[in-house]
Amino acid sequence: DQQVKQNSPSLSVQEGRISILNCDYTNSMFDYFLWYKKYPAEGPTFLISISSIKDKNEDGRFTVFLNKSAKHLSLHIVPSQPGDSAVYFCAASGTSGTSYGKLTFGQGTILTVHP
Amino acid sequence: NAGVTQTPKFQVLKTGQSMTLQCAQDMNHEYMSWYRQDPGMGLRLIHYSVGAGITDQGEVPNGYNVSRSTTEDFPLRLLSAAPSQTSVYFCASSYMVSTTDTQYFGPGTRLTVL
Numbered sequence A: 001d002q003q004v005k006q007n008s009p010s011l012s013v014q015e016g017r018i019s020i021l022n023c024d025y026t027n028s029m030f031d032y033f034l035w036y037k038k039y040p041a042e043g044p045t046f047l048i049s050i051s052s053i054k055d056k057n058e059d060g061r062f063t064v065f066l067n068k069s070a071k072h073l074s075l076h077i078v079p080s081q082p083g084d085s086a087v088y089f090c091a092a093s094g095t096s097g098t099s100y101g102k103l104t105f106g107q108g109t110i111l112t113v114h115p
Numbered sequence B: 001n002a003g004v005t006q007t008p009k010f011q012v013l014k015t016g017q018s019m020t021l022q023c024a025q026d027m028n029h030e031y032m033s034w035y036r037q038d039p040g041m042g043l044r045l046i047h048y049s050v051g052a053g054i055t056d057q058g059e060v061p062n063g064y065n066v067s068r069s070t071t072e073d074f075p076l077r078l079l080s081a082a083p084s085q086t087s088v089y090f091c092a093s094s095y096m097v098s099t100t101d102t103q104y105f106g107p108g109t110r111l112t113v114l
Helices: none
Strands: A010-014 A019-025 A032-038 A045-051 A056-059 A062-067 A072-077 A086-093 A109-114 B004-007 B010-013 B019-025 B031-038 B042-051 B054-057 B064-066 B076-078 B087-094 B109-113
Touching: A010 A019, A019 A032, A019 A086, A019 A109, A032 A062, A045 A056, A045 A062, A045 A072, A072 A086, A086 B042, B004 B087, B010 B019, B019 B031, B019 B087, B042 B064
Parallel strands: A010 A109, B010 B109
Antiparallel strands: A019 A072, A032 A045, A032 A086, A056 A062, A062 A072, A086 A109, B004 B019, B019 B076, B031 B042, B031 B087, B042 B054, B064 B076, B087 B109
16 A cells, blocks of 8 residues: 555656656645655655645755645756756655654656756 | 765675674664665665664564664664565664654665575
């Protein structure tokens, strides 16, 4: 039972354009969401997060949008750069209950940004 | 700070062999955890620890043991390796047990069980 799903295994965009990565979740107890970025042969690194009390969080070129009613979040990268090419993982956690402090990850989306 | 370190980087085992994957952090983090990454599955939590002497099971604990005798170290033991345990293993740590506290990941150990 995949509680966090990233239905697009890969995404290819042109440098300078917008990259949009999507993520859906099923567990209503999740109220904190994160995006991690992973380069080959390295561990994931934290990128940006959002609490369920917000619907948008922005950090430079990266913006995460949360639609609680649809149980959907997305990561926008504008403008995309070749160095953004990596695997992006969506993750979710709860601030109470059995999911407190534990991360549940999606399957990942491979982003390729072409020069 | 070295951050989160993992050894070895690569390991090949035969079915039935045992081994320990090492994880250490020098950031005085209380919370440490082990994940495995498999194609199409993302990262899945194996075991975690909220402090020295305290461990608990995650989503996929079967076949793995952990202990936490010090704040710095959190080794993962495979008692009798199986081909299904072929995976990339990541250790992570955060300052405290908190949903909003950033988890820092090590570089991973790629394990193949023949």
